[in-house]
Amino acid sequence: MSEMERLLRSALVPVDPPGTLVDRLEARLTEQLDAAAEELADWELRSMRNPRNWVRPVAASVALGLAGGALVVVRTRQQQKRRSATGVKAIQKSVNEVAGDVRRRLNR
């Protein structure tokens, strides 16, 4: 670091904001945050009163219903698969039993 950089570091020290500014600024920012929050809450309430804005919640519930319905269909298909898998196994078992019986008879 050069001598000039050292001097600049000593001269341009960070300056703490006065306490009065901190209080005033925080009060103003809190006002802004509250105003924005109220505006948003009002908007949400107004939007629920207006049937035109029901599209989103209705669409959401339809999507939820479809998702639930799809889940039911998937479960039913899985059960059917399990059942058909059991049926195939039963047929295979009886074929094996018949084949074994035939082999035993031929060996006699």
Next chain:
Amino acid sequence: MATTADKVELDREFSELYRAHLRDVYSYSYYRIGNHHDAEDLTEQTFLQAYRHFERAQRESNGRPLRPWLIRIAHNLAANYHRDRSRRPQTQLEDASVLSEPHATAELVEQREELGHVLAGVADLPDDRREALIMRFALGMDNREIARTLGRSEGATKVLIHRAIKQLERSLEEDDDE
């Protein structure tokens, strides 16, 4: 439109930004303007404007730090301040305690005078050089952050700071010769 939950999260993040950078914005404003009263106003306006555009800035930042964006707001407001009043920043800072703690010894008085000359030299630099030095030394910003704030490349910023320091050295040498 954002939901209330989104808003609460956004406000929480803005509060963090405010707490983390209040001193940076105030320091920048103070060194740009030269007095506490107007530096307070500038700091207040910076954060109020930042709050209004915070959501968009956050969306467009792609996770990069927001300090350069915040200082850029202060930079634009300070430029408006100087344009409106058509005056250069004051060369003498009103609060000498910024330079160092008051001490009685001759050596420290001399050192304080030397730092006063450095500050006066900084105030006389062209705007872009002065701002780059304030960002580097008062705010501790690196070349990348300064480049983003000033809308320049990192290489150009490095050159800008180097030239600012050289110009300041020459200026102080000339003062010593007189």
